[in-house]
Amino acid sequence: KNEVEQSPQNLTAQEGEFITINCSYSVGISALHWLQQHPGGGIVSLFMLSSGKKKHGRLIATINIQEKHSSLHITASHPRDSAVYICAVKTTNKLIFGTGTLLAVQP
Amino acid sequence: DTAVSQTPKYLVTQMGNDKSIKCEQNLGHDTMYWYKQDSKKFLKIMFSYNNKELIINETVPNRFSPKSPDKAHLNLHINSLELGDSAVYFCASRGQRINQPQHFGDGTRLSIL
Helix, strand or coil, rough: CEEEEEEECCEEEECCCCEEEEEEEEECCCCCEEEEEECCCEEEEEEEEEEEEEEEEEEEEEEECCCCCCCECCCCHHHHHCCCEEEECCCCEEEECCCCCEEEECC | CCCEEECEEEEEECCCCCEEEEEEEEECCCEEEEECCCCCEEEEEEEEEEEEEEECCCCCCEEEEEEECCCEEEEECCCCCCCCCCCEEEEEEECCCCCCCCECCCEEEEEEE
8 A cells, every 4th residue: 555645546527627636645744745747747846735725826735634634626627737646745855656646627 | 947957858778778867957956856757657766865965765776876966966877777667757856945845857758678
């Protein structure tokens, strides 16, 4: 079992839908990252959070340290949001990655 | 003005060859990383360097040798390439302050024939 689990693995949504991607982890962490990887491969850091909630445009990330769980929400989804979303937790000196969620937003 | 740049972007070579991937960051960061992303898109850390010193080596075969000539560069040399080395390799860097995000390069897709 991976130390960082994401669900769902694959997600197809219609444009405009509200999307939630979940991440659960089993190790002690100092922070959690949400990353986005588009087809073609580049990885972009969306959020890094250690408590509470962060918002950037249509993206919202929350974390519950006690429950070892984080969610990434996308409001009013758009086809350009189609990508792989990766949760990664920061332990003492390294990142441990989830297996990613492949999101396809259809027009 | 790419912050973390890797070269080459694509590398196709035969089994048994030796190859290098270069990484440079212009962010003034102290810590650099190499990650491997397999065919299932799973990312895993390989190495981490802080100010040219190795701090993480995640049981990577010793055919892989990172070299950091200065804190802005972390190159990855791979000897005797094997089929299983086919993957996308990502370089990343991070500043010193606690919980700063990592900045990733665009990746190098290595294909072994």
